[in-house]
Amino acid sequence: MIDDTKYAYYCPKCHLGSFKTMGEHFCSRCGKPLLDLKMRREDYEALAENEKNLKIREAEKQAREVRKETIRKMIVTTTPAVEGHIVKEYLGPVFGEVSEGISVFREFNMGFTGMTGGRSASFEECVINARNDALNEMKQRALDLGANAVIGVKVDYESFGQYLLVNASGTAVVLE
Ligand SMILES: [Zn+2]
Incomplete structure (x- = not known):
């Protein structure tokens, strides 16, 4: 059976959220890799606005750290x-x-x-x-x-x- 569960993704440049199946995705507007908020669509939608923002900020911070580490190891x-x-x-x-x-x-x-x-x-x-x-x-x-x-x-x-x-x-x- 195909798993078509949707997860929450976010473009840090366009500030746009989207729901997609698990995997690597790129923004349809700017082409940047989307941040994986690591949450199922229904769980994300159940959050209050400020909790959603907090999730996004956490994912952005994590992405920055991964990038810093990648650059350090380059x-x-x-x-x-x-x-x-x-x-x-x-x-x-x-x-x-x-x-x-x-x-x-x-x-x-x-x-x-x-x-x-x-x-x-x-x-x-x-x-x-x-x-x-x-x-x-x-x-x-x-x-x-x-x-x-x-x-x-x-x-x-x-x-x-x-x-x-x-x-x-x-x-x-x-x-x-
Ligand atoms: Zn974008």
Whole structure:
């Protein structure tokens, strides 16, 4: 017998709920994967409005955590190949750009005379943070394309007037 029990799903982008049979579903409007509220239709419909909202918020929070963990585990490498893995699919280039105001460092530097350990450490910290942000943005975009790794990663630094521009780029791939 076919199980046609309907479950509650929700699109976090369109803020629309729908009822579907159990499985993976995508929003008919925006194409994003739907959140599984893990509830049968009749159980969901029996909830009060605020309880429904709470269920949605819980599912959104859980999805964010899963995404964060997936991004943390994503393979990111400067090499064009990953040892022991076969590239199953090339999904195209991905980028992450972050600009950091250099004036921030200048203001900080005014309290110091000459080069001190504190000064360079602070500048370095800002560069490291900007680089991490750029890499993170690149990984988010790779994940949105359905990648589980980014290969051939390169990070470029440029300064435009008062700004430091950090650009991370790579090729989003699906590794087997
Ligand atoms: Zn949608």
